[in-house]
Amino acid sequence: MNRSTTSEEATLELDWLESEVDSTTIPQYTSQPQHLLLQERDDGDEHINVNDDSIQQPHLPISLHLQQQRKLATTLYLITTSLLFADQNLLSPNLSTIAAEFNFDEMERDKKLGGDIAIAFFMVGVPASFIVGCLADVMNRRSLLFLWVILIGEGACMATYWVQTYTQLYWCRAMTGMSVGGALPLIYSVLGDYYEPSERGWVSGAVSMGCGIGISIGQGLAGVLGPRYGWRVPFLVVSIPAMICALGVWLLVGEVERGGGEKKSMLTSAKEKDVGRRICDEDERVLEMNTLQAIVQGAPGCIPWGIINTFLNDYLSSDRGMTVEGATLMILVFGLGNFVGVSLGGIGASYLYSIYGPRYPSLLSGGSAIAGCFPMWALLNYDYNNTNDSNSYESDENTNDGDMTTNNSPLFVLGAITFLAGAASGITGPIVKSTLQNVTLPQMRGQAFALLNTFDDFGRGLGPAFVAWMIEQMGGRRKAFNVGVGGWLFCGLFNGMLFFTVESDEEKVRMGVEGLMSNGDGEVVANGSNSLSNENERQSGSTLELAQLN
Numbered sequence: 001m002n003r004s005t006t007s008e009e010a011t012l013e014l015d016w017l018e019s020e021v022d023s024t025t026i027p028q029y030t031s032q033p034q035h036l037l038l039q040e041r042d043d044g045d046e047h048i049n050v051n052d053d054s055i056q057q058p059h060l061p062i063s064l065h066l067q068q069q070r071k072l073a074t075t076l077y078l079i080t081t082s083l084l085f086a087d088q089n090l091l092s093p094n095l096s097t098i099a100a101e102f103n104f105d106e107m108e109r110d111k112k113l114g115g116d117i118a119i120a121f122f123m124v125g126v127p128a129s130f131i132v133g134c135l136a137d138v139m140n141r142r143s144l145l146f147l148w149v150i151l152i153g154e155g156a157c158m159a160t161y162w163v164q165t166y167t168q169l170y171w172c173r174a175m176t177g178m179s180v181g182g183a184l185p186l187i188y189s190v191l192g193d194y195y196e197p198s199e200r201g202w203v204s205g206a207v208s209m210g211c212g213i214g215i216s217i218g219q220g221l222a223g224v225l226g227p228r229y230g231w232r233v234p235f236l237v238v239s240i241p242a243m244i245c246a247l248g249v250w251l252l253v254g255e256v257e258r259g260g261g262e263k264k265s266m267l268t269s270a271k272e273k274d275v276g277r278r279i280c281d282e283d284e285r286v287l288e289m290n291t292l293q294a295i296v297q298g299a300p301g302c303i304p305w306g307i308i309n310t311f312l313n314d315y316l317s318s319d320r321g322m323t324v325e326g327a328t329l330m331i332l333v334f335g336l337g338n339f340v341g342v343s344l345g346g347i348g349a350s351y352l353y354s355i356y357g358p359r360y361p362s363l364l365s366g367g368s369a370i371a372g373c374f375p376m377w378a379l380l381n382y383d384y385n386n387t388n389d390s391n392s393y394e395s396d397e398n399t400n401d402g403d404m405t406t407n408n409s410p411l412f413v414l415g416a417i418t419f420l421a422g423a424a425s426g427i428t429g430p431i432v433k434s435t436l437q438n439v440t441l442p443q444m445r446g447q448a449f450a451l452l453n454t455f456d457d458f459g460r461g462l463g464p465a466f467v468a469w470m471i472e473q474m475g476g477r478r479k480a481f482n483v484g485v486g487g488w489l490f491c492g493l494f495n496g497m498l499f500f501t502v503e504s505d506e507e508k509v510r511m512g513v514e515g516l517m518s519n520g521d522g523e524v525v526a527n528g529s530n531s532l533s534n535e536n537e538r539q540s541g542s543t544l545e546l547a548q549l550n
Helices: 007-020 059-088 092-101 106-138 142-162 166-194 197-229 233-252 272-287 291-319 324-356 360-371 373-381 411-426 428-438 442-474 477-485 487-500 502-517 526-537
Strands: 040-043 046-049
Touching: 059 142, 059 166, 059 197, 059 233, 092 106, 092 197, 092 291, 092 324, 106 142, 106 166, 106 291, 106 442, 142 166, 142 233, 166 197, 197 233, 197 291, 197 324, 197 411, 197 428, 291 324, 291 373, 291 411, 291 442, 291 477, 291 487, 324 360, 324 411, 324 428, 360 373, 360 411, 360 428, 360 487, 373 411, 373 477, 373 487, 411 428, 428 487, 442 477, 477 487
Parallel strands: none
Antiparallel strands: 040 046
Protein backbone atom coordinates (compact mmCIF):
# COMPACT_ATOMS: atom_id res chain seq x y z
CA MET A 1 0.00 0.00 0.00
CA ASN A 2 1.47 3.38 -1.07
CA ARG A 3 1.75 5.96 1.62
CA SER A 4 1.62 9.70 0.92
CA THR A 5 4.69 11.56 2.03
CA THR A 6 4.98 15.19 3.00
CA SER A 7 7.67 17.40 1.52
CA GLU A 8 9.52 17.48 4.83
CA GLU A 9 9.44 13.71 5.23
CA ALA A 10 10.60 13.22 1.66
CA THR A 11 13.51 15.58 2.21
CA LEU A 12 14.57 13.53 5.23
CA GLU A 13 14.22 10.40 3.16
CA LEU A 14 16.42 11.97 0.46
CA ASP A 15 19.09 12.68 3.06
CA TRP A 16 18.94 9.05 4.17
CA LEU A 17 19.30 7.88 0.60
CA GLU A 18 22.33 10.11 0.00
CA SER A 19 24.04 8.64 3.05
CA GLU A 20 23.50 5.13 1.68
CA VAL A 21 24.59 5.71 -1.93
CA ASP A 22 28.20 4.74 -2.55
CA SER A 23 30.38 7.56 -3.87
CA THR A 24 31.74 5.39 -6.66
CA THR A 25 28.22 4.83 -7.96
CA ILE A 26 27.05 8.44 -8.04
CA PRO A 27 29.89 10.96 -7.75
CA GLN A 28 29.27 14.44 -6.52
CA TYR A 29 30.14 15.94 -9.89
CA THR A 30 28.80 14.24 -13.01
CA SER A 31 28.03 15.31 -16.55
CA GLN A 32 24.38 14.93 -15.53
CA PRO A 33 23.68 16.42 -12.08
CA GLN A 34 23.05 13.63 -9.62
CA HIS A 35 19.82 15.21 -8.38
CA LEU A 36 18.37 14.47 -11.84
CA LEU A 37 19.15 10.77 -11.57
CA LEU A 38 16.27 8.51 -10.60
CA GLN A 39 16.69 7.39 -7.02
CA GLU A 40 14.10 5.08 -5.54
CA ARG A 41 13.86 3.12 -2.36
CA ASP A 42 11.59 0.13 -1.86
CA ASP A 43 10.77 -0.68 1.75
CA GLY A 44 7.97 -3.19 1.90
CA ASP A 45 4.84 -1.37 0.81
CA GLU A 46 6.60 1.97 0.85
CA HIS A 47 7.84 3.52 -2.39
CA ILE A 48 9.29 6.99 -2.79
CA ASN A 49 10.37 8.54 -6.06
CA VAL A 50 12.93 11.22 -5.31
CA ASN A 51 12.26 12.89 -8.66
CA ASP A 52 8.62 13.45 -7.75
CA ASP A 53 7.75 17.06 -8.59
CA SER A 54 6.01 17.39 -5.24
CA ILE A 55 9.26 16.84 -3.41
CA GLN A 56 11.56 19.76 -2.76
CA GLN A 57 14.99 19.26 -4.36
CA PRO A 58 17.39 21.67 -2.71
CA HIS A 59 20.49 20.33 -4.52
CA LEU A 60 19.56 21.60 -8.01
CA PRO A 61 20.79 25.20 -7.74
CA ILE A 62 23.80 24.18 -5.63
CA SER A 63 24.99 21.56 -8.12
CA LEU A 64 24.65 23.88 -11.12
CA HIS A 65 26.38 26.66 -9.23
CA LEU A 66 29.29 24.40 -8.30
CA GLN A 67 29.71 23.28 -11.88
CA GLN A 68 29.92 26.89 -13.03
CA GLN A 69 32.24 27.81 -10.18
CA ARG A 70 34.71 25.04 -10.86
CA LYS A 71 34.94 25.99 -14.55
CA LEU A 72 35.66 29.61 -13.64
CA ALA A 73 38.08 28.62 -10.86
CA THR A 74 39.96 26.19 -13.08
CA THR A 75 40.31 28.77 -15.86
CA LEU A 76 41.60 31.52 -13.58
CA TYR A 77 43.98 29.20 -11.75
CA LEU A 78 45.38 27.90 -15.04
CA ILE A 79 45.98 31.41 -16.39
CA THR A 80 47.66 32.45 -13.15
CA THR A 81 49.84 29.32 -13.18
CA SER A 82 50.99 30.15 -16.71
CA LEU A 83 51.90 33.69 -15.71
CA LEU A 84 53.80 32.51 -12.63
CA PHE A 85 55.97 30.20 -14.68
CA ALA A 86 56.40 32.90 -17.30
CA ASP A 87 57.73 35.13 -14.53
CA GLN A 88 60.20 32.45 -13.48
CA ASN A 89 61.70 32.29 -16.99
CA LEU A 90 62.13 35.97 -17.81
CA LEU A 91 65.85 36.18 -17.05
CA SER A 92 67.21 33.23 -19.00
CA PRO A 93 67.01 34.56 -22.61
CA ASN A 94 69.01 37.66 -21.66
CA LEU A 95 71.58 36.33 -19.19
CA SER A 96 74.52 37.59 -21.25
CA THR A 97 72.94 41.04 -21.70
CA ILE A 98 72.29 41.36 -17.96
CA ALA A 99 75.80 40.11 -17.18
CA ALA A 100 77.27 42.80 -19.45
CA GLU A 101 75.24 45.50 -17.65
CA PHE A 102 76.52 44.36 -14.25
CA ASN A 103 80.09 43.77 -15.55
CA PHE A 104 80.09 40.01 -14.92
CA ASP A 105 82.42 37.63 -16.73
CA GLU A 106 81.12 34.32 -18.07
CA MET A 107 81.68 32.37 -14.83
CA GLU A 108 80.07 35.13 -12.76
CA ARG A 109 77.15 35.15 -15.21
CA ASP A 110 76.39 31.47 -14.66
CA LYS A 111 77.05 31.56 -10.92
CA LYS A 112 75.29 34.78 -9.91
CA LEU A 113 72.49 35.01 -12.47
CA GLY A 114 71.97 31.28 -12.91
CA GLY A 115 72.88 29.75 -9.55
CA ASP A 116 72.71 32.31 -6.74
CA ILE A 117 69.36 33.78 -7.76
CA ALA A 118 67.91 30.28 -8.06
CA ILE A 119 69.08 29.46 -4.53
CA ALA A 120 67.43 32.64 -3.25
CA PHE A 121 64.23 31.54 -4.96
CA PHE A 122 64.51 28.19 -3.17
CA MET A 123 65.13 29.75 0.24
CA VAL A 124 61.90 31.76 0.00
CA GLY A 125 59.81 29.22 -1.91
CA VAL A 126 60.24 26.32 0.52
CA PRO A 127 58.90 28.10 3.64
CA ALA A 128 56.13 29.58 1.51
CA SER A 129 55.12 26.11 0.32
CA PHE A 130 54.84 24.72 3.83
CA ILE A 131 53.13 27.73 5.36
CA VAL A 132 50.59 28.16 2.56
CA GLY A 133 50.09 24.40 2.28
CA CYS A 134 49.21 24.14 5.97
CA LEU A 135 46.95 27.18 5.82
CA ALA A 136 45.19 25.75 2.76
CA ASP A 137 44.18 22.73 4.84
CA VAL A 138 42.56 24.73 7.64
CA MET A 139 41.45 28.07 6.16
CA ASN A 140 38.03 28.46 4.62
CA ARG A 141 38.85 31.65 2.66
CA ARG A 142 41.46 30.14 0.39
CA SER A 143 40.78 32.62 -2.42
CA LEU A 144 41.88 35.47 -0.14
CA LEU A 145 45.00 33.53 0.81
CA PHE A 146 45.72 33.02 -2.88
CA LEU A 147 45.36 36.76 -3.54
CA TRP A 148 47.92 37.70 -0.88
CA VAL A 149 50.40 35.07 -2.06
CA ILE A 150 50.26 36.37 -5.64
CA LEU A 151 50.40 40.04 -4.65
CA ILE A 152 53.58 39.52 -2.64
CA GLY A 153 55.42 37.49 -5.26
CA GLU A 154 54.25 39.31 -8.38
CA GLY A 155 54.67 42.68 -6.69
CA ALA A 156 58.35 41.80 -6.40
CA CYS A 157 58.31 40.78 -10.07
CA MET A 158 56.92 44.17 -11.05
CA ALA A 159 59.54 45.92 -8.90
CA THR A 160 62.26 44.23 -10.99
CA TYR A 161 61.55 46.82 -13.68
CA TRP A 162 63.16 49.52 -11.50
CA VAL A 163 66.24 47.65 -10.22
CA GLN A 164 69.64 49.27 -10.78
CA THR A 165 72.00 46.93 -8.93
CA TYR A 166 72.54 43.19 -8.73
CA THR A 167 71.55 43.21 -5.05
CA GLN A 168 68.18 44.72 -5.88
CA LEU A 169 67.67 42.17 -8.65
CA TYR A 170 68.64 39.35 -6.29
CA TRP A 171 66.04 40.21 -3.65
CA CYS A 172 63.27 40.91 -6.13
CA ARG A 173 63.77 37.52 -7.75
CA ALA A 174 64.00 35.86 -4.34
CA MET A 175 60.60 37.21 -3.29
CA THR A 176 59.10 35.79 -6.47
CA GLY A 177 59.57 32.41 -4.83
CA MET A 178 56.68 33.36 -2.56
CA SER A 179 54.18 33.25 -5.40
CA VAL A 180 55.46 30.15 -7.20
CA GLY A 181 56.22 28.22 -4.03
CA GLY A 182 53.02 29.17 -2.23
CA ALA A 183 50.50 29.18 -5.07
CA LEU A 184 50.92 25.65 -6.42
CA PRO A 185 50.05 23.72 -3.22
CA LEU A 186 47.03 25.95 -2.83
CA ILE A 187 45.92 25.46 -6.45
CA TYR A 188 46.21 21.68 -6.27
CA SER A 189 44.41 21.62 -2.92
CA VAL A 190 41.45 23.61 -4.26
CA LEU A 191 41.20 21.76 -7.57
CA GLY A 192 41.44 18.45 -5.72
CA ASP A 193 38.27 19.48 -3.86
CA TYR A 194 36.49 20.35 -7.09
CA TYR A 195 37.16 17.11 -9.00
CA GLU A 196 36.80 13.37 -8.48
CA PRO A 197 39.80 11.00 -8.49
CA SER A 198 39.03 9.77 -12.01
CA GLU A 199 39.02 13.38 -13.29
CA ARG A 200 42.18 14.55 -11.58
CA GLY A 201 44.46 13.15 -14.26
CA TRP A 202 43.36 15.61 -16.92
CA VAL A 203 43.00 18.43 -14.36
CA SER A 204 46.59 17.95 -13.20
CA GLY A 205 47.53 17.71 -16.85
CA ALA A 206 45.88 21.06 -17.47
CA VAL A 207 47.84 22.64 -14.61
CA SER A 208 51.10 21.12 -15.87
CA MET A 209 50.15 22.36 -19.33
CA GLY A 210 49.77 25.82 -17.85
CA CYS A 211 53.28 25.52 -16.45
CA GLY A 212 54.65 24.56 -19.85
CA ILE A 213 52.76 27.34 -21.59
CA GLY A 214 54.10 29.76 -19.01
CA ILE A 215 57.67 28.67 -19.68
CA SER A 216 57.16 29.31 -23.39
CA ILE A 217 55.45 32.66 -22.76
CA GLY A 218 58.23 33.83 -20.47
CA GLN A 219 61.02 32.73 -22.77
CA GLY A 220 59.21 34.13 -25.80
CA LEU A 221 58.44 37.52 -24.28
CA ALA A 222 61.93 37.96 -22.89
CA GLY A 223 63.54 36.76 -26.11
CA VAL A 224 61.50 39.10 -28.31
CA LEU A 225 61.01 42.16 -26.10
CA GLY A 226 64.40 42.05 -24.36
CA PRO A 227 66.64 42.85 -27.36
CA ARG A 228 64.27 45.63 -28.50
CA TYR A 229 63.01 47.33 -25.34
CA GLY A 230 65.40 46.16 -22.65
CA TRP A 231 65.43 43.09 -20.43
CA ARG A 232 63.31 44.76 -17.70
CA VAL A 233 60.14 45.34 -19.74
CA PRO A 234 58.91 41.70 -19.74
CA PHE A 235 58.64 41.78 -15.94
CA LEU A 236 55.92 44.43 -16.19
CA VAL A 237 54.13 42.59 -19.00
CA VAL A 238 53.83 39.41 -16.91
CA SER A 239 53.33 40.65 -13.34
CA ILE A 240 50.35 42.95 -13.90
CA PRO A 241 48.08 40.33 -15.55
CA ALA A 242 49.03 37.81 -12.85
CA MET A 243 47.85 40.14 -10.10
CA ILE A 244 44.64 40.88 -12.02
CA CYS A 245 43.91 37.14 -12.28
CA ALA A 246 44.48 36.68 -8.55
CA LEU A 247 42.09 39.54 -7.87
CA GLY A 248 39.57 37.82 -10.14
CA VAL A 249 39.85 34.60 -8.12
CA TRP A 250 39.13 36.51 -4.93
CA LEU A 251 36.18 38.48 -6.34
CA LEU A 252 34.54 35.91 -8.63
CA VAL A 253 35.29 32.43 -7.33
CA GLY A 254 33.39 31.11 -4.33
CA GLU A 255 34.88 28.84 -1.71
CA VAL A 256 34.59 25.15 -2.55
CA GLU A 257 33.62 22.66 0.13
CA ARG A 258 36.69 20.86 1.41
CA GLY A 259 36.78 17.31 0.08
CA GLY A 260 34.12 18.11 -2.51
CA GLY A 261 35.60 15.57 -4.91
CA GLU A 262 34.83 12.77 -2.48
CA LYS A 263 31.51 11.55 -1.18
CA LYS A 264 29.84 14.19 0.93
CA SER A 265 29.29 11.89 3.88
CA MET A 266 33.02 11.13 3.94
CA LEU A 267 33.99 14.76 4.47
CA THR A 268 35.69 15.61 7.72
CA SER A 269 36.05 18.81 9.65
CA ALA A 270 37.89 19.84 12.75
CA LYS A 271 36.81 22.11 15.56
CA GLU A 272 38.63 25.41 15.80
CA LYS A 273 40.39 24.25 18.95
CA ASP A 274 41.75 21.21 17.06
CA VAL A 275 43.21 23.13 14.11
CA GLY A 276 46.66 23.75 15.56
CA ARG A 277 46.88 20.20 16.91
CA ARG A 278 45.90 18.72 13.56
CA ILE A 279 48.55 20.68 11.65
CA CYS A 280 51.24 19.57 14.07
CA ASP A 281 50.08 15.94 14.02
CA GLU A 282 50.01 15.68 10.23
CA ASP A 283 53.30 17.54 9.79
CA GLU A 284 54.87 15.19 12.31
CA ARG A 285 53.69 12.20 10.27
CA VAL A 286 55.16 13.72 7.11
CA LEU A 287 58.48 14.48 8.77
CA GLU A 288 58.69 10.93 10.13
CA MET A 289 58.93 9.66 6.53
CA ASN A 290 62.27 9.06 4.86
CA THR A 291 62.93 12.67 3.90
CA LEU A 292 66.41 11.93 2.60
CA GLN A 293 65.00 9.34 0.19
CA ALA A 294 62.45 11.86 -1.04
CA ILE A 295 65.12 14.47 -1.72
CA VAL A 296 67.24 11.93 -3.60
CA GLN A 297 64.20 11.05 -5.70
CA GLY A 298 63.02 14.58 -6.39
CA ALA A 299 66.26 16.46 -6.93
CA PRO A 300 67.64 14.58 -9.97
CA GLY A 301 64.44 15.10 -11.93
CA CYS A 302 64.63 18.85 -11.37
CA ILE A 303 68.21 19.34 -12.56
CA PRO A 304 67.35 18.99 -16.28
CA TRP A 305 64.56 21.52 -15.81
CA GLY A 306 67.06 23.87 -14.21
CA ILE A 307 69.17 23.57 -17.36
CA ILE A 308 66.18 24.17 -19.64
CA ASN A 309 64.64 27.05 -17.73
CA THR A 310 67.82 28.86 -16.72
CA PHE A 311 70.57 28.14 -19.22
CA LEU A 312 69.33 26.57 -22.45
CA ASN A 313 68.23 29.72 -24.27
CA ASP A 314 71.47 31.54 -23.51
CA TYR A 315 73.47 28.38 -24.28
CA LEU A 316 72.02 28.12 -27.78
CA SER A 317 72.67 31.80 -28.51
CA SER A 318 75.99 32.42 -26.75
CA ASP A 319 77.69 29.03 -27.06
CA ARG A 320 76.19 27.58 -30.23
CA GLY A 321 76.01 30.66 -32.45
CA MET A 322 72.25 31.16 -32.73
CA THR A 323 70.65 34.57 -32.46
CA VAL A 324 68.61 35.32 -29.35
CA GLU A 325 65.47 35.21 -31.48
CA GLY A 326 66.52 31.89 -33.05
CA ALA A 327 67.27 30.34 -29.66
CA THR A 328 63.95 31.64 -28.38
CA LEU A 329 62.22 29.98 -31.34
CA MET A 330 63.74 26.64 -30.32
CA ILE A 331 62.51 27.15 -26.76
CA LEU A 332 59.03 27.86 -28.13
CA VAL A 333 59.19 24.63 -30.15
CA PHE A 334 60.23 22.84 -26.97
CA GLY A 335 57.25 24.44 -25.22
CA LEU A 336 54.94 23.27 -27.99
CA GLY A 337 56.24 19.74 -27.58
CA ASN A 338 55.82 20.03 -23.83
CA PHE A 339 52.22 21.15 -24.37
CA VAL A 340 51.56 18.02 -26.42
CA GLY A 341 53.34 15.83 -23.88
CA VAL A 342 51.38 17.23 -20.96
CA SER A 343 48.14 16.68 -22.87
CA LEU A 344 49.12 13.08 -23.58
CA GLY A 345 50.10 12.61 -19.94
CA GLY A 346 46.82 13.95 -18.59
CA ILE A 347 44.63 12.08 -21.06
CA GLY A 348 46.75 8.94 -20.82
CA ALA A 349 46.63 8.95 -17.03
CA SER A 350 42.85 9.26 -16.98
CA TYR A 351 42.47 6.53 -19.63
CA LEU A 352 44.83 4.07 -17.97
CA TYR A 353 43.31 4.75 -14.56
CA SER A 354 39.76 4.20 -15.81
CA ILE A 355 40.49 1.09 -17.91
CA TYR A 356 43.36 -0.68 -16.16
CA GLY A 357 43.44 0.81 -12.66
CA PRO A 358 45.81 3.10 -10.74
CA ARG A 359 49.03 1.11 -11.32
CA TYR A 360 49.63 1.60 -15.04
CA PRO A 361 49.90 5.41 -15.22
CA SER A 362 53.16 5.08 -13.27
CA LEU A 363 54.66 2.99 -16.08
CA LEU A 364 53.80 5.70 -18.61
CA SER A 365 55.26 8.35 -16.33
CA GLY A 366 58.51 6.49 -15.64
CA GLY A 367 59.07 5.42 -19.24
CA SER A 368 58.54 8.90 -20.64
CA ALA A 369 60.98 10.45 -18.14
CA ILE A 370 63.71 8.04 -19.24
CA ALA A 371 62.87 8.49 -22.92
CA GLY A 372 63.14 12.28 -22.57
CA CYS A 373 66.89 12.05 -21.93
CA PHE A 374 67.76 10.98 -25.45
CA PRO A 375 66.30 13.86 -27.53
CA MET A 376 67.59 16.26 -24.88
CA TRP A 377 71.11 14.90 -25.28
CA ALA A 378 70.71 15.20 -29.04
CA LEU A 379 69.64 18.84 -28.69
CA LEU A 380 72.69 19.68 -26.59
CA ASN A 381 75.15 17.89 -28.86
CA TYR A 382 73.59 18.32 -32.30
CA ASP A 383 76.16 19.06 -35.01
CA TYR A 384 74.90 22.49 -36.10
CA ASN A 385 77.75 22.88 -38.59
CA ASN A 386 79.04 19.76 -40.29
CA THR A 387 82.13 21.57 -41.61
CA ASN A 388 83.93 21.49 -38.28
CA ASP A 389 84.21 19.34 -35.21
CA SER A 390 81.56 21.17 -33.22
CA ASN A 391 80.73 18.13 -31.10
CA SER A 392 84.25 17.69 -29.77
CA TYR A 393 84.42 18.28 -26.06
CA GLU A 394 87.98 19.46 -26.51
CA SER A 395 86.80 22.40 -28.63
CA ASP A 396 86.49 25.80 -27.07
CA GLU A 397 82.87 26.17 -26.01
CA ASN A 398 83.15 29.93 -25.94
CA THR A 399 84.05 30.35 -29.61
CA ASN A 400 80.60 29.69 -31.06
CA ASP A 401 81.97 26.60 -32.81
CA GLY A 402 78.57 25.63 -34.07
CA ASP A 403 77.66 28.89 -35.77
CA MET A 404 74.09 28.59 -37.02
CA THR A 405 74.72 31.21 -39.67
CA THR A 406 76.74 28.61 -41.61
CA ASN A 407 74.50 25.67 -40.80
CA ASN A 408 73.77 23.51 -43.84
CA SER A 409 71.67 20.97 -41.93
CA PRO A 410 67.92 21.07 -42.37
CA LEU A 411 66.33 23.30 -39.77
CA PHE A 412 63.42 20.92 -39.34
CA VAL A 413 65.80 18.27 -37.91
CA LEU A 414 66.73 20.58 -35.06
CA GLY A 415 63.08 21.50 -34.60
CA ALA A 416 62.04 17.84 -34.54
CA ILE A 417 64.65 17.00 -31.91
CA THR A 418 63.54 19.94 -29.78
CA PHE A 419 59.87 19.01 -30.13
CA LEU A 420 60.50 15.40 -29.09
CA ALA A 421 62.50 16.54 -26.07
CA GLY A 422 59.63 18.76 -24.97
CA ALA A 423 56.97 16.10 -25.57
CA ALA A 424 58.76 13.36 -23.64
CA SER A 425 59.51 15.69 -20.74
CA GLY A 426 55.89 16.78 -20.37
CA ILE A 427 54.17 13.43 -19.83
CA THR A 428 55.37 12.70 -16.30
CA GLY A 429 54.15 15.82 -14.46
CA PRO A 430 50.35 15.44 -14.61
CA ILE A 431 50.55 11.73 -13.76
CA VAL A 432 52.64 12.42 -10.67
CA LYS A 433 50.33 15.13 -9.39
CA SER A 434 47.05 13.34 -10.07
CA THR A 435 48.35 10.23 -8.30
CA LEU A 436 49.42 12.31 -5.31
CA GLN A 437 45.92 13.77 -5.11
CA ASN A 438 44.46 10.27 -5.08
CA VAL A 439 46.62 8.94 -2.25
CA THR A 440 46.12 11.86 0.15
CA LEU A 441 43.11 12.74 2.27
CA PRO A 442 41.23 16.01 1.59
CA GLN A 443 42.46 17.65 4.78
CA MET A 444 46.09 16.76 3.97
CA ARG A 445 46.35 17.73 0.31
CA GLY A 446 47.70 21.20 0.94
CA GLN A 447 50.50 19.82 3.11
CA ALA A 448 51.20 16.95 0.70
CA PHE A 449 51.59 19.34 -2.21
CA ALA A 450 53.66 21.65 -0.05
CA LEU A 451 56.03 18.70 0.37
CA LEU A 452 55.96 17.97 -3.35
CA ASN A 453 56.53 21.63 -4.18
CA THR A 454 59.46 21.68 -1.77
CA PHE A 455 61.18 19.07 -3.90
CA ASP A 456 60.28 21.09 -6.98
CA ASP A 457 61.82 24.18 -5.38
CA PHE A 458 64.82 22.11 -4.35
CA GLY A 459 65.47 21.31 -7.98
CA ARG A 460 64.55 24.75 -9.30
CA GLY A 461 66.81 26.39 -6.73
CA LEU A 462 69.73 24.09 -6.07
CA GLY A 463 69.54 22.46 -9.51
CA PRO A 464 70.81 25.50 -11.45
CA ALA A 465 73.33 26.20 -8.67
CA PHE A 466 74.59 22.62 -8.95
CA VAL A 467 74.80 22.97 -12.73
CA ALA A 468 76.73 26.24 -12.35
CA TRP A 469 79.15 24.42 -10.05
CA MET A 470 79.54 21.59 -12.59
CA ILE A 471 80.23 24.13 -15.34
CA GLU A 472 83.10 25.52 -13.30
CA GLN A 473 84.45 22.09 -12.39
CA MET A 474 84.14 20.57 -15.88
CA GLY A 475 85.37 23.62 -17.74
CA GLY A 476 82.33 24.23 -19.91
CA ARG A 477 78.57 24.18 -20.19
CA ARG A 478 78.10 21.26 -22.53
CA LYS A 479 79.71 18.61 -20.36
CA ALA A 480 77.81 19.82 -17.30
CA PHE A 481 74.50 19.85 -19.16
CA ASN A 482 74.98 16.31 -20.44
CA VAL A 483 75.56 15.06 -16.90
CA GLY A 484 72.59 17.03 -15.56
CA VAL A 485 70.13 15.62 -18.10
CA GLY A 486 70.88 12.15 -16.71
CA GLY A 487 68.80 13.12 -13.68
CA TRP A 488 65.70 12.11 -15.63
CA LEU A 489 66.95 8.51 -15.63
CA PHE A 490 66.64 8.34 -11.84
CA CYS A 491 63.34 10.21 -11.94
CA GLY A 492 61.94 7.63 -14.36
CA LEU A 493 63.11 4.67 -12.29
CA PHE A 494 61.52 5.97 -9.11
CA ASN A 495 58.27 6.78 -10.89
CA GLY A 496 58.16 3.30 -12.36
CA MET A 497 58.48 1.83 -8.88
CA LEU A 498 55.06 3.28 -8.03
CA PHE A 499 53.57 0.43 -10.05
CA PHE A 500 54.10 -1.83 -7.05
CA THR A 501 52.67 0.45 -4.34
CA VAL A 502 50.09 2.92 -5.61
CA GLU A 503 47.09 0.59 -5.70
CA SER A 504 47.47 -0.47 -2.07
CA ASP A 505 48.08 3.15 -1.07
CA GLU A 506 44.81 4.30 -2.62
CA GLU A 507 42.96 1.42 -0.97
CA LYS A 508 44.37 2.32 2.45
CA VAL A 509 43.30 5.93 2.02
CA ARG A 510 39.81 4.82 0.97
CA MET A 511 39.53 2.55 4.01
CA GLY A 512 40.72 5.34 6.26
CA VAL A 513 38.07 7.73 4.93
CA GLU A 514 35.36 5.09 5.30
CA GLY A 515 36.49 4.54 8.87
CA LEU A 516 35.59 8.13 9.66
CA MET A 517 32.01 7.50 8.60
CA SER A 518 31.46 5.36 11.69
CA ASN A 519 31.78 8.51 13.80
CA GLY A 520 28.34 9.50 12.58
CA ASP A 521 28.75 13.24 12.91
CA GLY A 522 31.58 13.40 10.38
CA GLU A 523 33.81 15.18 12.88
CA VAL A 524 37.43 14.29 13.31
CA VAL A 525 37.97 13.35 16.91
CA ALA A 526 41.39 12.73 18.35
CA ASN A 527 41.36 8.99 17.73
CA GLY A 528 39.96 9.39 14.24
CA SER A 529 42.65 11.87 13.27
CA ASN A 530 45.37 9.63 14.62
CA SER A 531 43.87 6.64 12.81
CA LEU A 532 44.02 8.47 9.50
CA SER A 533 47.54 9.63 10.18
CA ASN A 534 48.57 6.06 10.88
CA GLU A 535 46.97 4.94 7.61
CA ASN A 536 49.08 7.44 5.68
CA GLU A 537 52.16 6.53 7.69
CA ARG A 538 51.71 2.88 6.71
CA GLN A 539 51.70 3.72 3.02
CA SER A 540 54.74 2.20 1.34
CA GLY A 541 56.41 5.42 0.38
CA SER A 542 54.09 6.39 -2.47
CA THR A 543 53.81 10.02 -1.46
CA LEU A 544 57.57 10.30 -1.30
CA GLU A 545 58.16 8.61 -4.63
CA LEU A 546 55.56 10.88 -6.17
CA ALA A 547 57.78 13.83 -5.43
CA GLN A 548 59.27 13.55 -8.89
CA LEU A 549 59.31 16.43 -11.27
CA ASN A 550 57.70 16.41 -14.68
